[in-house]
Amino acid sequence: MFTFDFYGTGASIQIVHLGKRVLYDYDVVDGCLSFLWKKGVNFNNLVDKMNVLIAEDNEESRYLLKKLLKGYGHEITAVPNGVEALEQAMAQPPDIIVSDIMMPEMDGFQLCQECKQNEHLKDIPFIFYTATYTSNEDEKFALSLGADAFILKPAEPDIFVRKLSEEFEKAKLKPLVSDKIVPLEPSHYLTEYSKRIVAKLESKIAQLDIEIAERKRAEENVRQSLLEKEVMLKEIHHRVKNNMQVISSLLNLQAGYIEDERALDLFKECQNRVRTMSLIHERLYQAEDLASINFTEYIRRLTGNLLVVYRIDTGIIKLNIYVEDVFLDINKSIPCGLIINELVSNVFKHAFPEGSEGEVSITLTEDKVDKKYTLIVSDDGVSFPEGLDFRETETLGMRLVNILTEQLHGTIELDRSGGTSFKIVF
Structure with missing residues (x-):
């Protein structure tokens, strides 16, 4: 239960929650109260533990988020896409949702739109945590869907956890203040959503073009290197064959001066062995496959x-x-x-x-x-x-x-x- 103590006409508000006094700065934005956690307050000792639903398709990122938030004592449910996140939220509404944007089956934008249009989920704080959609237009669109925060990866752990705790505490005040979310018109949502997707695709295509060009250059360098090595190997086999033919010719020449039959046979055997090896190198020199x-x-x-x-x-x-x-x-x-x-x-x-x-x-x-x-x-x-x-x-x-x-x-x-x-x- 909350009680409020306003301090004159100043910009501070004291909230008593579960017997603990927490000091906020506040301001009026678009006719609604906006709260800012007062610096110096040890919020980790004041904030209730949360049931956090994480939607993240990257297994490593999902694991790190779970380890981080569990370290603060929060209960974590982590799923790899928006479809499973929505099903989990409907079955067991969490205290807060942390979602990536680029995910298979249902991305973060769609997940946020579905949650904010659902009567049972609309008041649950929704945090985008993304490394792909990072432009000001992406953030503006995310907030227009009703997202409570837009955080870029990688964020400092203490800052990230503090932001989640702030949004969780703010959500408790929503029944007390007029902070009603006005959902986007379907046509406007589709237009803006398409713009964000197209912008990201164009960015990815440009990036792929660069990577393809770099890969082609690398492949050409490898091909040229292999060609040079192939030419070198052919030359080596050619020279080995020629050297062996010289040896064979010398043996044949020397054999002409030998009268002993046994010695002559030995020279002939040596000559045959040299020719045998020379023939291998000749075949390799002539072959397409070295x-x-x-x-x-x-x-x-x-x-x-x-x-x-x-x-x-x-x-x-x-x-x-x-x-x-x-x-x-x-x-x-x-x-x-x-x-x-x-x-x-x-x-x-x-x-x-x-x-x-x-x-x-x-x-x-x-x-x-x-x-x-x-x-x-x-x-x-x-x-x-x-x-x-x-x-x-x-x-x-x-x-x-x-x-x-x-x-x-x-x-x-x-x-x-x-x-x-x-x-x-x-």
């Missing part, structure tokens, strides 16, 4: 080169290639290519004694579910020696095959039935 190469084409080029080097008569020894459209990156291509080089070279050197006929098969498949590749190199010639452990052999070729399989994080198996078959899964 990240991987078509391994089907690569195997055909590689084995074709080996047929020439070992002077294989394809009428006597038939080469079968069963390879899906498999694309491997450089980290898999080089080890896999060297493995094929070593295994096929061994077949051409040892599996078919001079003049004997036979077949050599290369199979490469991809398990798209397990993301695994299976390479099988097999022949129907002389089997791999029974007493020889291919994992412990001292020959450089088989040692390389085992090392490269480990590099691929793969497994290797040998089947000696009906010839020789190496199966590598990686």
Whole structure:
């Protein structure tokens, strides 16, 4: 219950509420009493605790508001949009409503309009707390709807809470003073509401135009950078290929001065390994996609080169290639290519004694579910020696095959039935 003590013709009014004396400054504005809390009064000790309804679509902002107001002992209900706020207010009218403006389903302007036109909600203080609608025209329109305050985010916590408490206390005086809100005419409301929405949309569109332009510039910079790196990578692959060809040519030149057959074979094997790696870089240099190469084409080029080097008569020894459209990156291509080089070279050197006929098969498949590749190199010639452990052999070729399989994080198996078959899964 309130009692009033006026001090002569001055500008102060003392209100006694629940046995507590509170001092206000007051003035007459448009025929109505306007109150201003007297500075120096510890309002937090005088104001009743409030039941606050918060309408805020931003989850983080909603959480911070709840924590702030709960810290002052107020009861808080927080919802993400105007529709839920209106339903909550109708079901359980709060002491005060704090609302953002830009929200889905029903924005703050619409929520305020609905509340102020509702007989049960019209006297509840309505506070706008916004970071998007910040112009003087936005504030003027908000107050014309009947809002009691218009606060810009982010406000200082003590100022924000004080403003809510002031509006809550003022609401208690409304039955005692002639402060009746005159609602806007529907046509005028729609006109002003549309103006505010259009103004905000125009602002957002202008902002988006700027952001789109900035993004296009950033994308162009990235595209240009990628293009430069692609050119650089192509040049690197080209130079590596050329350097390897030089090495291969030097080995070939040196081999011309060697009469020892064993030494000549070693030079030839080294030359084949260099060509195998050189061919990878050649394919990458020519490919549109620098990240991987078509391994089907690569195997055909590689084995074709080996047929020439070992002077294989394809009428006597038939080469079968069963390879899906498999694309491997450089980290898999080089080890896999060297493995094929070593295994096929061994077949051409040892599996078919001079003049004997036979077949050599290369199979490469991809398990798209397990993301695994299976390479099988097999022949129907002389089997791999029974007493020889291919994992412990001292020959450089088989040692390389085992090392490269480990590099691929793969497994290797040998089947000696009906010839020789190496199966590598990686």
